[in-house]
Amino acid sequence: MKPLTKILTSIFLLGALAGHAGDSKPAKDTYPLTTCVVSGEKLGGDMGAPVIFIYKDPKIKNDPGREVRFCCPDCVKDFKKDPAKYLKKIDDAAKAKK
Secondary structure, rough: HHHHHHHHHHHHHHHHHHHHHOOOOOOOOOOOOOOOOOOOOOOOOOOOOOOEOOOOOOOOOOOOEEEEEEHHHHHHHHHHOOOHHHHHHHHHHHHOOO
């Protein structure tokens, strides 16, 4: 087999095997709330799919961010006014789940 053919065949086989990695169980959703952290409305309820926002703390250099879920875009605006208050609610819910 020619070297280029070997390389392309290897790449194809690796890609095919990687495609089967998703056949296992989906990752467990670890978000601790089923309601909007701001309004208390059910996530994914009458308002449709939740709005997912990645909050990055400006005080933390290279902060990877935290996922926060809301019932609507208006709640994101309210969250930004006092993020610590709402992040505490998420942290408390995560502790209670354990």
